[in-house]
Amino acid sequence: MNIGEAAQASGVSAKMIRYYEETGLIPPAGRSGSGYRTYGPKEVQVLRFIRRARDLGFPMEKVADLLALWRDRSRASADVKRLAEAQIAALEARIAEMQAMQVTLTHLVHTCAGDDRPDCPILVDLSGGRP
Amino acid sequence: MNIGEAAQASGVSAKMIRYYEETGLIPPAGRSGSGYRTYGPKEVQVLRFIRRARDLGFPMEKVADLLALWRDRSRASADVKRLAEAQIAALEARIAEMQAMQVTLTHLVHTCAGDDRPDCPILVDLSGGRP
DNA sequence: TATGGGGCTTCCCATAATGGGAAGGTCAAG
DNA sequence: CTTGACCTTCCCATTATGGGAAGCCCCATA
Structure with missing residues (x-):
């Protein structure tokens, strides 16, 4: 093939x-x-x-580790599980970060009229609204 | 400075x-x-x-757009709001993807004994457990 | 058999955003 | 004047993926 x-x-x-x-x-x-x-x-x-x-979502480096375990007949399943749990934790961290961004943005969006006037609390916030 | x-x-x-x-x-x-x-x-x-x-989480390209709006005194706040909403949607999409990964991994982890024996449903699944 | 189209090879480039580091000029304090 | 901290530019690396060029190969059809 x-x-x-x-x-x-x-x-x-x-x-x-x-x-x-x-x-x-x-x-x-x-x-x-x-x-x-x-x-x-x-x-x-x-x-x-x-x-x-x-x-x-495993990065290539972890994929290599998984492959090595797969090939290793005398592996301990605990090692595989550890890798999977670490990946879950990594995802959770990244998700939490992004959810925080989302929350902030959602607040900001709610404060913005979104009409044809220029005044926009979003821009005010970005430019350091709270000094 | x-x-x-x-x-x-x-x-x-x-x-x-x-x-x-x-x-x-x-x-x-x-x-x-x-x-x-x-x-x-x-x-x-x-x-x-x-x-x-x-x-x-705005990518540089969108930051450029935001900066342009910021500088433009005759902008419409609607344009700013649109960018923010698009960013919220982008975050949501990415979060959903990662949550799906998380769910799958969590299932897999629960099926794995995580002891010193080699048998591991995680590896079985990765290698195409369900044909 | 000749020809053409599609698949294969390697090699180089680009992406997004950031950091590391080298070689060399500059500034301020001692 | 020397020293150390800071600045300059230039190059390289990251992560995983795709695009594309130049050139060779294989097979089917005319």
Whole structure:
């Protein structure tokens, strides 16, 4: 199977597959006589694993850790769980930050008439309304 | 006032002040005889405006729009409000994505024993548990 | 067999916003 | 005058992804 088909089958773009190989996240693919990368079902499964982990927000570095655990038959499930819990915590932190922004913005929006006059408490606040 | 003081006063790093100037977000600062950038209270206020808008999650491009409206005495407050509402919506979208990840991960974590045995439903799921 | 279209290769560039650091000029205090 | 803190510009790195060019390859069809 060529890289295009592997991309289709895994949901990872050909571009990213090459990138993952380049950065060592996955081992170099086999090559056909003419230099084309070749993939089998096993490789596609790895790619899907990566895709899924990325979809859950794991950064590539953590994906590498997950892959290592996956390959390690003598892993402790506690290690996997730790990674997942850390990711949950990271998401929670980021979400909290953004919710704080949202709250502030929502307040500001409520104070703004939103008509064709120039007066706007939003701008006043941004420019340091409360010194 | 030199760039370091302006950075202190505005909460924007000297590095970023130069960058904002380079990208045209702010006009070129005045220069002292020896080439040092110089800033007055007005410039610092602009920097604080930028800082605050960035803190609310506005991307630089939108900050530029906000700055333009701020400078435009004949703006309509509706335009400002629109930008703020769009930002709220953008935050909401991103938050929703991340919450979905969080929910999935939380489910997975609950299914994992987290002991020293290797069996781990998290890995099973990542590797395509549901075909 | 020749030709064309689509797929593959590598290489370079760009993104968004920020920080790190080097090499060298400047200023103020001692 | 020296020293240390600050400024200048320039280059590099980050994270993960996409775009595109130049050139080779494969297969089907005329």
